[in-house]
Amino acid sequence: MRDISDCLELVSPYTVLSKYYDHYTISNKKYFAKWPKFLITNYQEIYNNLPTTLLDVACGTGKICSSIKKEYPDIEIDACDMSDAMIEHAAEKSKINYFKADMRTLSTQMKYDMAINTFDSVNYMLTIEDFIAMLASVSSCLVREGLYIFDNSTTLNSRENFDCFLNYEEKENYSLIHEAEFDSRDSLQISRFTIFQKESVHWKKSIEVHKQKIWKCNEVKEMID
Ligand SMILES: C[S@@+](CC[C@H](N)C(=O)[O-])C[C@H]1O[C@@H](n2cnc3c(N)ncnc32)[C@H](O)[C@@H]1O
Numbered sequence: 001m002r003d004i005s006d007c008l009e010l011v012s013p014y015t016v017l018s019k020y021y022d023h024y025t026i027s028n029k030k031y032f033a034k035w036p037k038f039l040i041t042n043y044q045e046i047y048n049n050l051p052t053t054l055l056d057v058a059c060g061t062g063k064i065c066s067s068i069k070k071e072y073p074d075i076e077i078d079a080c081d082m083s084d085a086m087i088e089h090a091a092e093k094s095k096i097n098y099f100k101a102d103m104r105t106l107s108t109q110m111k112y113d114m115a116i117n118t119f120d121s122v123n124y125m126l127t128i129e130d131f132i133a134m135l136a137s138v139s140s141c142l143v144r145e146g147l148y149i150f151d152n153s154t155t156l157n158s159r160e161n162f163d164c165f166l167n168y169e170e171k172e173n174y175s176l177i178h179e180a181e182f183d184s185r186d187s188l189q190i191s192r193f194t195i196f197q198k199e200s201v202h203w204k205k206s207i208e209v210h211k212q213k214i215w216k217c218n219e220v221k222e223m224i225d
Pocket residue numbers: 014057058059060061062063064080081082083086101102103104117118119120121124
């Protein structure tokens with residue numbers, strides 16, 4: 001069997017997918033719509049106040065932080081991601097200050113009241129060391145007693161939705177094949193995106209392989225402690 005990494009068209013995660021990410025995740029629109037209120041209400045319940053400053057870590061195309069900004073214009077928001085391509089698309093959406101940063105080595109001058117990290121981004125932390133580095137670096141960007149909210153995809157989600165998964169989307173200028181499998185032994189969810197983009201008379205093929213570790217709640221809790 002040919003090793004996927006031998007493919008010449010292999011590009012790093014989100015290099016090409018970033019262009020189609022918002023459209024591809026449109027079925028999660030209802031879920032995305034609930035996030036701003038959910039996140040900010042959680043903060044208000046603890047602190048009886050709105051956060052003054054917020055950092056969106058691994059902000060992707062800025063869907064969540066731009067809708068928080070719309071609903072809560074008084075909150076000062078900065079956002080970062082490791083992918084230049086995702087940040088470029090985010091910057092088209094809103095005038096939030098976006099910057100490039102790896103969530104394992106984040107360091108900011110400003111200290112934020114709240115940090116968020118949504119839609120399975122922490123699952124890109126593949127080792128305990130990476131996960132702990134992410135927790136420590138985000139924590140270093142917070143004020144004392146600041147709040148960090150992140151989600152973590154579950155084994156059930158991987159088993160039910162991403163094992164032997166295949167989805168195909170065809171549009172006029174591109175087609176996207178999403179294959180996924182779940183390796184339950186190592187708790188690894190592997191997604192392979194094969195994207196064909198129309199370029200004048202020919203089609204350009206790109207492949208992205210995304211590896212995500214599915215952490216159990218007790219593992220996350222231990223790493224936090
Ligand atoms: C599934 S997307 C989620 C994006 C966004 N949070 C949302 O809710 O739509 C995962 C994001 O994590 C980012 N990411 C993965 N590893 C990262 C790292 N080490 N540091 C910063 N961002 C990372 C990717 O570039 C991508 O934008």
